[in-house]
Amino acid sequence: MRTFHALGALHRVVEVDEGLRRQMALRYPGATVTGELADALADPEVDAVAIATPAATHAQIVRRSLEAGKDVFVEKPLCLSLAEGEELVRLAEAEGRILMVGHLLRYHPAVRRLKRLVTDGELGRIQYITAERVSLGRFRREESVLWSLGPHDVSVVLWLVGEAPVRVRGQGSAFLQPGVADVYAAALTFPGGASAYLLFSWLHPFKQQRLTVVGDRRMAVFADTEPVQKLLLFPSGADWQDGRPVPRRGEPVPVDYQREEPLAAECRHFLDCVAERRTPETDGREALGVLAVLEACQQGAQNRFPGALVHESSYVDDDVVIGPGTTVWHFSHIRKGSTIGPGCRIGQNVVIGPNVQVGAGVKVQNNVSVYEGVELEDEVFCGPSVVFTNVHNPRSHTPRMHELRRTLVKRGATLGANATIVCGVTIGEHAFVGAGAVVTRDVPDHALVLGNPGRIAGWVCRCGSRIAFGEGEEAGRCTACGQAYRRVEGRVVRG
Structure with a gap:
């Protein structure tokens, strides 16, 4: 709401909690604040809907919004099953509506700079990627840590590698609430030979969000929890001497990138796509690739x-x-x-x-x-x-x-x-x-x-x-x- 308001696009707010509605009415006096989604969907002045609700409600609200003829921006994940996601994508395409999913890291300027390093061959051939997204809380009851935190890094990994994995393995454990995993580990294998290893936890003593990309020429690290310099390029790697691999070490080099709030870039991208009728970078089809990996991880963890x-x-x-x-x-x-x-x-x-x-x-x-x-x-x-x-x-x-x-x-x-x-x-x-x-x-x-x-x-x-x-x-x-x-x-x- 804050970001769309700053971009001059906030027309209505739908909030079921009465106390929050009063706060929103004071904070955004130019917007109509209501507790009924139907009122917003019936408003002819509403062109698009941004959905930031519990993940278990995404599918229903996205479907209602598309059927009402609205373009849709929905926070990750698109929904909690691949089959349901495919239905929503088909509906958006049949209705001719924009469907964008909030895979926020795709709009982070440091991650976009990292993608350019990969595309330009600065790292060489990608060998493997590791991603850690750990912290203490916020605990969810509707979805596991895999579905809550995983979409961010899965989306970026698929984007960087540029292909879908041929094998996905996952393992999770629930410690606080039965059936709701607090920690997940996943391994992805890609047809080109690259691998990815992902760790998600909301039961961790400290917060860390780190993505490491290892190529056969150089390595890069994106650390979102760093206050200033979030992207480093390492000349490190391995060289061969007398038929044996030896480590090549070097000091990290900071990589410059455009400074911009990722959420502002993401929301602006959605508004541009609505105005110009073009496909978002993280559209429904891209979200299906992420859902496929998440579902495969879950199936691997839940022994059939x-x-x-x-x-x-x-x-x-x-x-x-x-x-x-x-x-x-x-x-x-x-x-x-x-x-x-x-x-x-x-x-x-x-x-x-x-x-x-x-x-x-x-x-x-x-x-x-x-x-x-x-x-x-x-x-x-x-x-x-x-x-x-x-x-x-x-x-x-x-x-x-x-x-x-x-x-x-x-x-x-x-x-x-x-x-x-x-x-x-x-x-x-x-x-x-x-x-x-x-x-x-x-x-x-x-x-x-x-x-x-x-x-x-x-x-x-x-x-x-x-x-x-x-x-x-x-x-x-x-x-x-x-x-x-x-x-x-x-x-x-x-x-």
Whole structure:
């Protein structure tokens, strides 16, 4: 209000608190002060609305303002979900309205000078960026510290790097209020090789707002809490001598920049965009990039699968269930609609899905693809590079996914390394398919299958050892654990 009043643009003030309304009426006698947003939105003399309310209310007020035909400036964050933000951006574009988000640091003259250093190649290739925004309070109840403080630095980091991250990891902790994180740490990886490491906290013994950009030529530091000189350029880096990196140190050099209050520059930019009908630098589309990072950080901190471990190099689609105690190792992909039970071990470079059911205690070794149509019951073991098919006679030029044949691997079965399981078969409980075998027909319980095509070469116990049957005898025992078995009509049963 102070800034828009100084710029001669303040026409109305909407404030729900009666005591604050009285203060505003005395401070800004030229403005109409009311407690009803509807009155302001119905005023034909109001061209634009500036929204500085709790973050949880942003989406509703932005939507009402756009629908009333007003241009909108809203403080960060645009809203508290990416999906909601996309709806607001679509609405602004459909209504032909200006939508600007208050990512204030983008209008800080020192940060704008820092952007020029990066663009002009003064720092060389960006290697990594660190950002710290910590202080004691102000505590929020509507949004976590990530959503309260994070938009500032995320917006600047994306601007400096000039591309969206390919991987986002986040971790937060709540100490004061359950479910409202007081500290967040995030790591961003960009396709060009740069990284960013961000720390946000409102439970810190001192206030610090520092952004460090490390390039392969020079380094720069923006320290917003410094009273005078906020931007320094360091000639520091690393040089190579005799095949070894050695540090290159140097005294920091202050960087000159235009002195202007960032908020005044931001508000003036909004008024210019309204008057000239041009897109703001921090428009709704730019805000969506920030929301995408914040949401990814939050999802990384809120483990989607409590008690499970999914390696950061693996991908898990939406609509997937992974049970507690399950581990998914490097470079694997769990596709949509799939369910993996508890206590499983999924190795490296494994693809499961879509729509595959994996039971409890299953072990899938490296380089296995479990395609749609395959079901693995509890305690199945798939050795390295086992091959499943799901179409009987595939052709590249003839779509046949509608001809999927179901393959069922029953409880406790073992599939040896490089075995091939042709679709449409059932492998019985505790059966054992030897390494390299090709299974083309159903396998009964406890059968040992070897060769190409696979043939029954014996029988195995639940423990995995052979069952010894005397010649012509129907009763036998496991050679390891002594469990008794009987042959009944071409199959083997316990007892």
